[in-house]
Amino acid sequence: MFISIIIPVFNVEKYLRQCLDSVLSCNLTDTEIILVTGNSTDGSNAVCEEYRNRFPVITVIRQDDTGLSDARNCGMKIARGDYVAFLDSDDYIVPERFRALLAEIGEEKSRNVSVFVCDFTRVADNGRVVKKISQIENSEKPIYRYEYLQHFLRQKECFWNVWRYVYRRDFLLENNLFFRTGFLSEDIDYTINVLLKAKAIA
Numbered sequence: 001m002f003i004s005i006i007i008p009v010f011n012v013e014k015y016l017r018q019c020l021d022s023v024l025s026c027n028l029t030d031t032e033i034i035l036v037t038g039n040s041t042d043g044s045n046a047v048c049e050e051y052r053n054r055f056p057v058i059t060v061i062r063q064d065d066t067g068l069s070d071a072r073n074c075g076m077k078i079a080r081g082d083y084v085a086f087l088d089s090d091d092y093i094v095p096e097r098f099r100a101l102l103a104e105i106g107e108e109k110s111r112n113v114s115v116f117v118c119d120f121t122r123v124a125d126n127g128r129v130v131k132k133i134s135q136i137e138n139s140e141k142p143i144y145r146y147e148y149l150q151h152f153l154r155q156k157e158c159f160w161n162v163w164r165y166v167y168r169r170d171f172l173l174e175n176n177l178f179f180r181t182g183f184l185s186e187d188i189d190y191t192i193n194v195l196l197k198a199k200a201i202a
Contacts, residue, residue: 002030003083006075009035013042015090022092035060036071069179069186084169086162104142114171114198133157142202160191
């Protein structure tokens with residue numbers, strides 16, 4: 001299997017359909033979508049069950065509200081993809097851009113890359129674009145120069161958000177890169193450890 005997309009779900013009924021529809025609109029083959037649910041008080045879990053019944057690529061697993069880190073770890077433990085992406089359930093992806101990214105990841109020259117990172121856009125609830133985050137030079141092709149990481153980090157935007165990254169799963173497992181539980185800002189801790197361990201970043 002090429003990629004596992006892990007999505008924690010908790011009280012996000014307002015956004016969840018758009019999130020799932022954006023992933024499904026990619027029309028990806030050789031993929032799985034893992035929804036990790038908790039004790040939501042809105043209709044989030046019902047939406048997850050509805051989509052699981054409609055789409056065979058979707059798996060739903062339950063965790064007992066022990067937090068975002070544990071939800072992501074639960075997804076990681078059952079993921080089967082060569083690559084892993086973490087998506088927040090109040091976000092969505094642009095299908096054509098995500099397909100293009102995965103096509104590049106599938107190229108032979110990308111096989112030794114541990115981590116891919118992308119720019120993103122902040123969007124208001126009404127769909128209005130608030131800000132396009134541009135830490136990476138305007139290139140639709142991956143930049144493989146390791147020293148470019150310094151340029152990326154100097155841009156002083158939030159480099160740490162894990163939904164910006166696609167990871168090679170064997171790299172995560174070999175380095176025991178799971179999320180620390182029980183404290184805030186888990187993305188910062190996780191991404192710093194990833195960047196320190198990765199030998200090849202694009």
